Amino acid sequence: MKVLIVNNMAPFVWGGAEELATHLKRNLLAHGHTADVLRIPFQWQPVPKIPTQMLLVRGIELENVDRVIGLQFPAYLIRHPQKTLWVLHQYRQAYDLYDAGHTDLEEVDGLRALIKSADEETFAECRQIFTNSEVTRRRLSHYNSVEAQVLMPPVNDPELFYEAPAEGYIFAGGRVNNMKRQRLLLEAFAMTTGRAKLVIAGPAEDESYAADLRTTIDRMGIADRVTLDIRFLPRGVYADYVRKASAVAYVPFDEDSLGYVAMEGVTARKPLLTTADSGGVLGLARDRETGWVAAPTAAALAEAMTSVFEDPARARTYGQAANELWRSMDISWPDTVSRLLR
Amino acid sequence: MKIALCSTQMPFVLGGARQIVEWLDEELRRVGHQVEMVWLPQVDTPELLFRQMMAYRWIDLSAADRIICFRPQAHLIRHRHKILWFIHHIRVFYDLWDTEYRNFPDDVKHQGIRQALHAADTAGLREAKTVFTNSKVVSDRLTSFNGVDSKILYPPVAQPERFQFNRLGDEIVCICRIEDHKRQDLLIEALAHTKTPVRLRICGASSNDFYVWELRRRVRELGLTHRIQIDHRWISEEEKTGLLADCLAAAYMPFDEDSYGYPTIEACHSHKPILTTLDSGGVMELVQDGVNGFAAEPTPQGVALAMDALFADRTRTREMGDNARRRLDELSISWSHVLNSILA
Numbered sequence: 001m002k003v004l005i006v007n008n009m010a011p012f013v014w015g016g017a018e019e020l021a022t023h024l025k026r027n028l029l030a031h032g033h034t035a036d037v038l039r040i041p042f043q044w045q046p047v048p049k050i051p052t053q054m055l056l057v058r059g060i061e062l063e064n065v066d067r068v069i070g071l072q073f074p075a076y077l078i079r080h081p082q083k084t085l086w087v088l089h090q091y092r093q094a095y096d097l098y099d100a101g102h103t104d105l106e107e108v109d110g111l112r113a114l115i116k117s118a119d120e121e122t123f124a125e126c127r128q129i130f131t132n133s134e135v136t137r138r139r140l141s142h143y144n145s146v147e148a149q150v151l152m153p154p155v156n157d158p159e160l161f162y163e164a165p166a167e168g169y170i171f172a173g174g175r176v177n178n179m180k181r182q183r184l185l186l187e188a189f190a191m192t193t194g195r196a197k198l199v200i201a202g203p204a205e206d207e208s209y210a211a212d213l214r215t216t217i218d219r220m221g222i223a224d225r226v227t228l229d230i231r232f233l234p235r236g237v238y239a240d241y242v243r244k245a246s247a248v249a250y251v252p253f254d255e256d257s258l259g260y261v262a263m264e265g266v267t268a269r270k271p272l273l274t275t276a277d278s279g280g281v282l283g284l285a286r287d288r289e290t291g292w293v294a295a296p297t298a299a300a301l302a303e304a305m306t307s308v309f310e311d312p313a314r315a316r317t318y319g320q321a322a323n324e325l326w327r328s329m330d331i332s333w334p335d336t337v338s339r340l341l342r
Numbered sequence: 343m344k345i346a347l348c349s350t351q352m353p354f355v356l357g358g359a360r361q362i363v364e365w366l367d368e369e370l371r372r373v374g375h376q377v378e379m380v381w382l383p384q385v386d387t388p389e390l391l392f393r394q395m396m397a398y399r400w401i402d403l404s405a406a407d408r409i410i411c412f413r414p415q416a417h418l419i420r421h422r423h424k425i426l427w428f429i430h431h432i433r434v435f436y437d438l439w440d441t442e443y444r445n446f447p448d449d450v451k452h453q454g455i456r457q458a459l460h461a462a463d464t465a466g467l468r469e470a471k472t473v474f475t476n477s478k479v480v481s482d483r484l485t486s487f488n489g490v491d492s493k494i495l496y497p498p499v500a501q502p503e504r505f506q507f508n509r510l511g512d513e514i515v516c517i518c519r520i521e522d523h524k525r526q527d528l529l530i531e532a533l534a535h536t537k538t539p540v541r542l543r544i545c546g547a548s549s550n551d552f553y554v555w556e557l558r559r560r561v562r563e564l565g566l567t568h569r570i571q572i573d574h575r576w577i578s579e580e581e582k583t584g585l586l587a588d589c590l591a592a593a594y595m596p597f598d599e600d601s602y603g604y605p606t607i608e609a610c611h612s613h614k615p616i617l618t619t620l621d622s623g624g625v626m627e628l629v630q631d632g633v634n635g636f637a638a639e640p641t642p643q644g645v646a647l648a649m650d651a652l653f654a655d656r657t658r659t660r661e662m663g664d665n666a667r668r669r670l671d672e673l674s675i676s677w678s679h680v681l682n683s684i685l686a
Contacts, residue, residue: 002354011378011405034354041380043402052400059397061385067351230384 002034006078007071025157040075047107049136066165079120086130091115120144133257154331160239161216161267169197171245174261176204181251187300196309197257201229204247247271247308254279267324273304290322346403348419349412350384360412365500369677418466426470435459436487464488477601477624495571495683496675499604505611508587513541515585518605520548523597525587532645535562545573586612589651598623610670613664615682617648634666643665
């Protein structure tokens with residue numbers, strides 16, 4: 001089957017959605033299909049240009065394609081008689097962020113209604129609709145009365161995440177920003193004592209946040225116990241950090257999905273360390289079962305960090321349990337591909 | 343610099359027009375630019391042209407410092423610094439209007455579409471800071487149909503240093519898709535008329551199995567199986583460089599193509615002369631008869647004469663191969679020239 005994956009292109013920006021599309025293509029090819037990714041340029045700003053960019057997508061003609069898998073608004077508006085959606089994002093400013101007051105859509109009259117009706121027209125055209133998380137599924141149900149199925153994205157390269165002996169550090173990977181709260185981790189870590197180490201590594205979207213982390217480390221006098229590796233890490237380097245960690249810490253605020261950082265950690269049998277308000281991550285992190293779920297305060301997190309090193313055997317047991325929980329979810333590429341093409 | 347390379351394609355169809363974009367992408371990255379390739383679908387059905395045109399007009403690539411556009415209708419994308427490397431029109435509305443390729447009537451409706459398309463193309467072309475083309479033929483068409491001036495910027499091949507001279511063998515190789523407009527049949531017919539024991543090797547994938555079957559049948563019929571080898575498949579780049587390094591000469595004789603074709607310059611980089619025909623079109627911009635190859639009459643007898651000459655006078659063949667390499671410099675066919683032109 002000739003399968004075309006359709007998603008947005010934010011010119012010169014490469015992120016999680018692009019990675020997912022690339023790996024979906026790779027796995028479709030591995031299953032004997034012909035596959036490619038169509039990336040349609042899209043800019044969220046200026047807001048008054050959103051309607052023409054939606055029309056642009058509707059104006060595109062597709063021939064020689066058996067099946068479309070659409071990932072994002074507005075790229076998923078593309079016309080095709082055999083279209084399945086795997087919704088990573090609706091345009092949240094028209095939905096939950098609008099309700100929360102975080103929207104700039106009011107610059108253009110009727111834009112919110114336009115987006116909603118375009119979404120609903122597209123949803124009605126589809127063979128099947130999946131979302132990448134329970135949160136997104138609920139939003140579709142709540143705002144568009146569409147009952148989608150959750151299809152969580154698998155780990156893209158599970159073969160990299162095998163277990164290696166722990167080398168006595170907590171690893172916090174992924175993008176470095178305000179929402180991922182690496183600063184909270186540092187404050188907590190400063191309250192711990194002993195030889196334990198913390199490694200924070202990943203690309204910074206906001207240089208000032210990264211600078212703030214550096215000052216925090218100096219101010220708290222923990223430079224000898226913290227490694228800050230701020231950059232886009234080659235995949236092998238990232239996986240190596242995960243493999244040798246004693247635990248994986250991931251403390252985003254109210255994440256939609258399980259989170260790749262958590263999924264990759266448990267693939268490598270690492271216990272998870274998170275906070276009670278981390279949202280989707282709690283699907284994998286269970287307190288004193290697969291890791292530690294602390295209150296979102298430095299003191300509570302510090303206590304959890306201490307217990308990682310207090311009893312290494314226990315930490316390993318949690319890691320095993322985390323891995324078993326993950327495997328019981330049965331989230332794999334072969335299954336994902338066959339569900340998407342059903 | 344942030345540079346977007348914009349072109350169009352039919353999904354899942356790998357045409358030669360992809361390579362010029364992908365290779366430029368590689369070269370620009372090599373010298374440190376940020377590059378984004380924007381590939382969009384394009385269907386040439388007359389009724390759908392204008393709806394798609396609107397889509398192209400609405401694309402927002404303002405994040406790029408400049409954009410370089412290739413196939414239609416990518417040339418209609420708006421940008422404050424647009425450069426075109428124009429490789430062809432939607433030809434049924436231009437030079438192919440009065441040919442069998444036009445699969446719709448010459449009526450008022452389609453004349454109207456043609457007129458509107460010409461006007462839109464001309465307007466889009468005029469927005470560009472510079473218009474480059476890949477050949478003289480395309481530049482001439484831009485002048486005559488759109489009144490737009492352009493410069494020829496000959497497209498190089500990827501990593502040309504891969505191609506090298508090894509020896510002068512006794513085999514003429516023809517490495518390109520096996521299609522009837524590439525006229526491998528003429529090569530086979532010609533070989534039957536040769537007087538020397540020169541050999542022929544034809545390599546390439548084909549969209550037309552029947553044509554390949556016919557070629558094979560003809561080889562048997564002419565009793566040439568021991569002198570002609572047909573490799574009906576997409577050969578690897580390593581095989582290609584090896585064959586060119588060891589061959590006597592390279593044959594490329596498409597019927598009236600716009601540009602010189604990559605097989606031609608691959609031969610030049612390997613210091614091998616090119617065997618073509620007078621009616622090959624763009625190939626004639628590069629081949630000088632008797633200097634860096636032969637431009638034969640497009641008949642079996644004409645091509646056979648050239649084949650024998652290549653085989654018989656090896657000193658001259660060797661010289662012509664060196665001249666072929668030199669010709670690339672005369673025409674400034676190199677990535678450094680392309681980058682200088684495009685980044686100016």
